[in-house]
Amino acid sequence: MTDRFQKLPDGSILDTKTHLEWFVVEQSLNYDTLRSSEEGWPKQGAGKPWRVPTIAELKGLVTPKRSADGYFIDPLFHFHTSLAEAWTCDETGVMVRLLNFRTGKETTCSTSPTAHNDLFVVREASPS
Numbered sequence: 001m002t003d004r005f006q007k008l009p010d011g012s013i014l015d016t017k018t019h020l021e022w023f024v025v026e027q028s029l030n031y032d033t034l035r036s037s038e039e040g041w042p043k044q045g046a047g048k049p050w051r052v053p054t055i056a057e058l059k060g061l062v063t064p065k066r067s068a069d070g071y072f073i074d075p076l077f078h079f080h081t082s083l084a085e086a087w088t089c090d091e092t093g094v095m096v097r098l099l100n101f102r103t104g105k106e107t108t109c110s111t112s113p114t115a116h117n118d119l120f121v122v123r124e125a126s127p128s
Contacts, residue, residue, distance in 0.1 A: 020057065
């Protein structure tokens with residue numbers, strides 16, 4: 001779509017506008033697993049720690065037009081569930097805020113163990 005996002009050799013994606021580095025975890029997860037395990041997350045390396053993004057950070061990835069693959073996000077990002085909803089760290093009680101990249105809109109989901117969604121992790125990019 002644009003040169004805003006660059007795929008890095010380790011598989012992460014650099015957002016040159018926000019200077020955030022993103023990684024799409026290779027499996028869908030329920031919220032309990034997300035909070036208790038970093039399975040599937042990239043190796044830490046020398047950069048800042050990886051973390052679950054906020055809703056505001058995910059909203060910053062939404063594109064104004066739907067891409068050819070049907071999502072409101074750059075095609076460098078991919079999904080493991082047909083819902084194309086990504087977890088955030090923003091929770092209230094038993095509900096968590098998600099971003100649905102099929103609609104480009106925020107939604108909520110129960111923290112129930114049966115709810116599986118995609119996970120992007122994010123960190124501040126290391127200075128080049």
